[in-house]
Amino acid sequence: MKVEIINIGDELLIGQVVNTNASWMADQLNQVGIEVVQITAISDTYEHIFQGLDLAKSRADVIILTGGLGPTKDDITKTVLCNYFNTKLVFNEKAFKQVEELFHLRGFKVTAINRKQAEIPANCIPLQNTNGTAPGMWFEQDGKIIISIPGVPFEMHALIKDQIIPQLLEKSDPEVIINKTVLTQGIGESALAEIITDWESNLPDYFKLAYLPQPGIVRLRLTAKGNERNLLQRNLDEQLTELLKIIPNLIFGYNNDTLEQVLQELFLKEKKTLSIAESCTGGYIAQLITSVSGSSSYFMGSVVAYDNEVKEHILGISKDLMIEFGTVSKQVVEQMALKAQSLFNTDYAIATSGIAGPNGGSKEKPVGTTWIAIATPDQGIISKKYLFGEHRGRNIRKAALTAMNKLRLEIEKNISKGLSV
Amino acid sequence: MKVEIINIGDELLIGQVVNTNASWMADQLNQVGIEVVQITAISDTYEHIFQGLDLAKSRADVIILTGGLGPTKDDITKTVLCNYFNTKLVFNEKAFKQVEELFHLRGFKVTAINRKQAEIPANCIPLQNTNGTAPGMWFEQDGKIIISIPGVPFEMHALIKDQIIPQLLEKSDPEVIINKTVLTQGIGESALAEIITDWESNLPDYFKLAYLPQPGIVRLRLTAKGNERNLLQRNLDEQLTELLKIIPNLIFGYNNDTLEQVLQELFLKEKKTLSIAESCTGGYIAQLITSVSGSSSYFMGSVVAYDNEVKEHILGISKDLMIEFGTVSKQVVEQMALKAQSLFNTDYAIATSGIAGPNGGSKEKPVGTTWIAIATPDQGIISKKYLFGEHRGRNIRKAALTAMNKLRLEIEKNISKGLSV
Numbered sequence: 001m002k003v004e005i006i007n008i009g010d011e012l013l014i015g016q017v018v019n020t021n022a023s024w025m026a027d028q029l030n031q032v033g034i035e036v037v038q039i040t041a042i043s044d045t046y047e048h049i050f051q052g053l054d055l056a057k058s059r060a061d062v063i064i065l066t067g068g069l070g071p072t073k074d075d076i077t078k079t080v081l082c083n084y085f086n087t088k089l090v091f092n093e094k095a096f097k098q099v100e101e102l103f104h105l106r107g108f109k110v111t112a113i114n115r116k117q118a119e120i121p122a123n124c125i126p127l128q129n130t131n132g133t134a135p136g137m138w139f140e141q142d143g144k145i146i147i148s149i150p151g152v153p154f155e156m157h158a159l160i161k162d163q164i165i166p167q168l169l170e171k172s173d174p175e176v177i178i179n180k181t182v183l184t185q186g187i188g189e190s191a192l193a194e195i196i197t198d199w200e201s202n203l204p205d206y207f208k209l210a211y212l213p214q215p216g217i218v219r220l221r222l223t224a225k226g227n228e229r230n231l232l233q234r235n236l237d238e239q240l241t242e243l244l245k246i247i248p249n250l251i252f253g254y255n256n257d258t259l260e261q262v263l264q265e266l267f268l269k270e271k272k273t274l275s276i277a278e279s280c281t282g283g284y285i286a287q288l289i290t291s292v293s294g295s296s297s298y299f300m301g302s303v304v305a306y307d308n309e310v311k312e313h314i315l316g317i318s319k320d321l322m323i324e325f326g327t328v329s330k331q332v333v334e335q336m337a338l339k340a341q342s343l344f345n346t347d348y349a350i351a352t353s354g355i356a357g358p359n360g361g362s363k364e365k366p367v368g369t370t371w372i373a374i375a376t377p378d379q380g381i382i383s384k385k386y387l388f389g390e391h392r393g394r395n396i397r398k399a400a401l402t403a404m405n406k407l408r409l410e411i412e413k414n415i416s417k418g419l420s421v
Numbered sequence: 422m423k424v425e426i427i428n429i430g431d432e433l434l435i436g437q438v439v440n441t442n443a444s445w446m447a448d449q450l451n452q453v454g455i456e457v458v459q460i461t462a463i464s465d466t467y468e469h470i471f472q473g474l475d476l477a478k479s480r481a482d483v484i485i486l487t488g489g490l491g492p493t494k495d496d497i498t499k500t501v502l503c504n505y506f507n508t509k510l511v512f513n514e515k516a517f518k519q520v521e522e523l524f525h526l527r528g529f530k531v532t533a534i535n536r537k538q539a540e541i542p543a544n545c546i547p548l549q550n551t552n553g554t555a556p557g558m559w560f561e562q563d564g565k566i567i568i569s570i571p572g573v574p575f576e577m578h579a580l581i582k583d584q585i586i587p588q589l590l591e592k593s594d595p596e597v598i599i600n601k602t603v604l605t606q607g608i609g610e611s612a613l614a615e616i617i618t619d620w621e622s623n624l625p626d627y628f629k630l631a632y633l634p635q636p637g638i639v640r641l642r643l644t645a646k647g648n649e650r651n652l653l654q655r656n657l658d659e660q661l662t663e664l665l666k667i668i669p670n671l672i673f674g675y676n677n678d679t680l681e682q683v684l685q686e687l688f689l690k691e692k693k694t695l696s697i698a699e700s701c702t703g704g705y706i707a708q709l710i711t712s713v714s715g716s717s718s719y720f721m722g723s724v725v726a727y728d729n730e731v732k733e734h735i736l737g738i739s740k741d742l743m744i745e746f747g748t749v750s751k752q753v754v755e756q757m758a759l760k761a762q763s764l765f766n767t768d769y770a771i772a773t774s775g776i777a778g779p780n781g782g783s784k785e786k787p788v789g790t791t792w793i794a795i796a797t798p799d800q801g802i803i804s805k806k807y808l809f810g811e812h813r814g815r816n817i818r819k820a821a822l823t824a825m826n827k828l829r830l831e832i833e834k835n836i837s838k839g840l841s842v
Binding site for chain 1: 444
């Protein structure tokens with residue numbers, strides 16, 4: 001069963017509203033194995049809606065339209081549908097009763113406009129809108145299903161989940177589609193593609209791999225299509241187990257995991273604490289860590305040591321060291337991590353020092369040069385230099401994610417060494 | 422000139438990624454008076470791209486395709502374009518040189534895959550991608566323009582802004598549309614609408630006002646359409662001067678201004694310095710401040726005092742005070758600001774202490790309760806309590822923006838008092 005989504009509304013075409021309705025609907029349908037073949041945003045004019053319907057019918061079995069069902073003059077979807085199906089609007093008693101009940105519950109009076117909203121094309125089956133006044137409409141013609149629902153997210157969500165998906169599943173024998181997204185940190189898209197090229201080439205035909213790069217992270221989405229869910233799931237898991245053997249350190253999670261969540265789980269499990277001394281990342285790591293609820297259980301705090309006087313007076317970095325090696329150096333970043341570890345009295349500490357840019361670079365230390373250090377519970381300290389790039393925002397993000405992934409690897413190393421509690 | 426946008430990528434059709442590329446592009450084109458007639462998301466399969474192109478050509482003058490240009494096997498847009506235009510991929514020396522330069526700057530080696538990315542259809546003009554390895558491509562055929570660019574937002578943004586829009590404007594004669602966006606902080610959408618209702622009702626017909634709310638900020642975009650640019654501009658400026666009289670403290674900037682940029686300009690102009698003590702905002706304010714290049718000239722640093730021991734031992738807040746009043750209190754947040762001011766030896770200091778949620782609330786101090794304090798150069802201290810809401814991420818952002826806007830108002834007050842250098 002192939003579905004096409006048509007979202008009607010000028011606000012989408014002038015970029016005022018991001019089309020989150022489409023992604024939400026696509027996600028819901030995909031989760032039950034129904035394939036979405038196209039998503040189209042069009043303006044609420046007669047011709048666009050009429051033509052959009054016609055073209056969608058040539059590609060898909062089911063068309064879901066959202067929008068243009070409000071009570072105002074610019075809402076013309078019902079008029080178009082009547083013409084499309086060569087029928088008329090008729091007052092639907094059942095649809096009206098539902099509005100009456102809803103209004104009664106909320107203590108509102110039903111108006112003439114609400115009564116008009118219960119007028120629907122004669123050939124459709126109304127779908128109850130439990131959160132609003134415009135009913136959904138279900139049409140069938142020439143073996144195709146056409147569904148029209150309001151674009152208000154709250155109303156649309158309930159209609160899709162409670163009525164449309166269950167009814168579509170009854171009518172379909174959907175092909176099973178499953179997917180899992182692998183999250184990697186520490187490598188660019190091209191380099192990753194080279195490392196896993198053999199694995200990728202050997203994937204059976206019913207698999208599809210997509211690379212989804214973001215600053216500091218490359219996501220790999222593996223999709224499998226077939227008939228037997230359990231078999232597919234087993235095969236997909238086997239492929240991902242193989243992938244994990246090839247790039248064990250690069251994979252930090254799956255699907256919607258984030259590094260900050262993965263770290264929090266590790267820290268809480270190991271009952272360890274964390275502090276940070278941030279120079280070039282300027283608080284970015286601390287805000288990622290604290291964006292997760294419950295982070296106060298393991299995260300003690302951070303010194304954003306942006307000025308060298310702060311590095312000296314609050315962190316206690318020796319001025320001589322900064323003069324001798326520069327603040328963007330192995331020596332200084334390691335001191336920063338060790339000083340944060342003792343100042344905050346934590347098990348682990350991260351430190352960053354780099355040239356975020358666009359200014360401040362030199363021939364020896366170009367913009368993007370970044371030192372990252374991790375102080376570990378066994379008095380250990382590791383550090384490494386990176387060359388990120390020229391763009392300030394991306395450099396900060398890459399430095400933060402790289403530091404967090406390094407920290408993850410250190411904790412896991414210590415767990416396997418038996419250093420955990 | 423009618424534009425159609427086609428976004429290629431399975432991630433859009435399974436709902437994994439929200440199509441923010443489309444809304445961003447539509448907004449940019451709309452701002453310069455170019456109309457977007459349709460936005461289509463399709464999968465990266467040969468037939469869909471080919472058919473999508475054909476149909477779009479029947480509706481629009483310009484088609485902009487994004488996605489499917491990466492170096493990996495799932496990226497097939499170039500192959501489709503070659504077939505569509507009945508041409509071949511040829512190695513483009515200029516495009517390759519640009520990749521080489523970019524890689525050289527970052528200290529990477531150019532791989533065979535990168536060399537392959539410089540192969541483009543023979544009939545296109547390459548568009549330099551200053552932020553990535555896949556060049557944009559500009560085709561012209563039968564009086565239509567077809568443009569293919571990468572879907573990575575960072576790369577796409579630069580191509581659209583710096584190359585595609587200027588070249589499209591040269592080829593079109595659009596109606597003059599000008600707009601200016603007013604940025605407000607400190608008030609919600611409905612309350613703002615009530616305050617400015619008379620001003621809004623009195624706007625002439627050729628003006629259009631749009632409310633664009635974000636957590637902590639409401640943007641107002643005023644658009645004017647007409648024939649004479651200078652007259653339009655004068656009328657728009659007059660309307661905005663009127664608006665500024667009604668809500669002088671709420672407006673912190675215009676268009677793409679940010680509070681962090683506005684603050685930096687004020688601090689540099691006044692030659693003052695800043696430090697922060699963050700509890701509930703967890704480093705969020707510091708990372709906003711340091712996201713601006715040059716912030717190291719006035720921003721000394723921050724203590725993210727997430728744990729109470731950190732508040733006591735690093736900031737020097739008295740334990741008794743925290744026990745007596747709680748850490749989310751006027752007394753503690755004022756101490757935090759004053760201690761940061763003296764610890765970092767700065768003119769101004771901000772402090773935040775609140776319950777970001779979703780846990781940790783009580784009847785007296787529900788989730789969202791936040792105290793914000795500003796220490797000023799004349800030994801002054803101001804503080805205020807806010808009740809933001811229930812959502813952690815939004816509470817953090819609202820607290821940060823509110824603190825920054827309060828700081829802006831304090832500096833401006835001191836300038837008008839003649840306290841500046």
